[in-house]
Amino acid sequence: MRNLHIVKVGGNIIEKDEDLQHFLDLFANLEGPKILVHGGGKLATELAERLGIAVKMIDGRRITDAETVEVITMVYGGKVNKHIVAGLQARNCNALGFSGADGNTIYSVKRPVKNIDFGFVGDVVGVNSELIDKLLDIGITPAFCAITHDGKGQLLNTNADTIACELAIGLSKSYKVTLNYCFEKPGVLIDVANDDSVVREINTSKYSELLEDKIIADGLLPKLENCFYALKGGVNKVQLGKPEMLQNTNTNFTTLRL
Ligand SMILES: Nc1ncnc2c1ncn2[C@@H]1O[C@H](COP(=O)(O)OP(=O)(O)O)[C@@H](O)[C@H]1O
Numbered sequence: 001m002r003n004l005h006i007v008k009v010g011g012n013i014i015e016k017d018e019d020l021q022h023f024l025d026l027f028a029n030l031e032g033p034k035i036l037v038h039g040g041g042k043l044a045t046e047l048a049e050r051l052g053i054a055v056k057m058i059d060g061r062r063i064t065d066a067e068t069v070e071v072i073t074m075v076y077g078g079k080v081n082k083h084i085v086a087g088l089q090a091r092n093c094n095a096l097g098f099s100g101a102d103g104n105t106i107y108s109v110k111r112p113v114k115n116i117d118f119g120f121v122g123d124v125v126g127v128n129s130e131l132i133d134k135l136l137d138i139g140i141t142p143a144f145c146a147i148t149h150d151g152k153g154q155l156l157n158t159n160a161d162t163i164a165c166e167l168a169i170g171l172s173k174s175y176k177v178t179l180n181y182c183f184e185k186p187g188v189l190i191d192v193a194n195d196d197s198v199v200r201e202i203n204t205s206k207y208s209e210l211l212e213d214k215i216i217a218d219g220l221l222p223k224l225e226n227c228f229y230a231l232k233g234g235v236n237k238v239q240l241g242k243p244e245m246l247q248n249t250n251t252n253f254t255t256l257r258l
């Protein structure tokens with residue numbers, strides 16, 4: 001089976017252009033087929049606030065009303081996605097920008113209302129891996145933003161970590177996938193203020209231990225849920241850390257195992 005790298009880059013890196021450009025250097029240098037998935041939550045929050053649209057987050061997920069769908073479409077599908085695609089083109093990496101609606105690549109359903117009404121937030125139902133596979137075959141690097149669609153004309157806001165995870169599971173049928181979550185920390189830290197406290201390997205029992213000790217908190221909670229879901233779904237390797245982990249050097253990062 002061929003190798004495939006799927007790399008998700010988070011909002012804290014995207015927000016600082018210098019950090020984003022450094023990430024793009026390392027991503028563009030990866031050999032072989034690759035897919036980029038980007039967030040941009042912080043930039044969406046900034047624009048919503050400038051426009052006077054209230055921002056509400058619950059459990060790390062954005063409550064997405066009709067006005068917020070407009071904001072995220074402009075920020076994720078427009079500004080951030082096109083900036084990243086242009087940055088990759090400048091590095092001779094032939095990127096093609098996608099939302100899940102483009103080529104029907106990622107379809108989802110509006111999250112059913114239980115205790116909380118998240119609004120126009122999508123839960124992924126499927127991935128059009130056939131089309132993505134064909135694009136990879138002709139040397140295209142897809143760059144996905146955090147938007148999916150319901151097939152009836154509605155765009156849905158979908159967490160970028162989840163998009164990366166679902167793409168990784170969908171493409172694991174035809175590739176040996178390494179799923180990389182790049183963020184501003186060198187991995188899961190025992191002490192979030194100390195970059196030297198990286199947990200190098202987390203298996204399911206270590207995961208339970210870290211959860212019990214409340215070491216895994218905030219944005220890391222849904223991220224690690226996605227990591228283990230991906231491994232159970234057949235993804236070959238899942239790792240978490242700073243963009244340097246893409247270089248295969250001696251950098252510290254976290255590897256997840258079942
Ligand atoms: N134990 C921990 N190790 C590393 N990061 C942690 C830890 N606990 C909480 N975090 C926080 O989780 C955040 C990463 O989650 P998130 O903001 O969702 O990432 P992303 O930038 O990919 O969207 C980090 O910015 C960090 O502040």
Ligand SMILES: CC(=O)N[C@@H](CCC(=O)OP(=O)(O)O)C(=O)O
Pocket residue numbers: 009010011012038039040041042044060061062072121146157158159160161
């Ligand atoms: C439903 C939901 O919460 N979607 C996220 C999508 C962006 C994202 O995931 O961005 P980061 O990776 O930068 O956090 C949001 O709007 O914040």
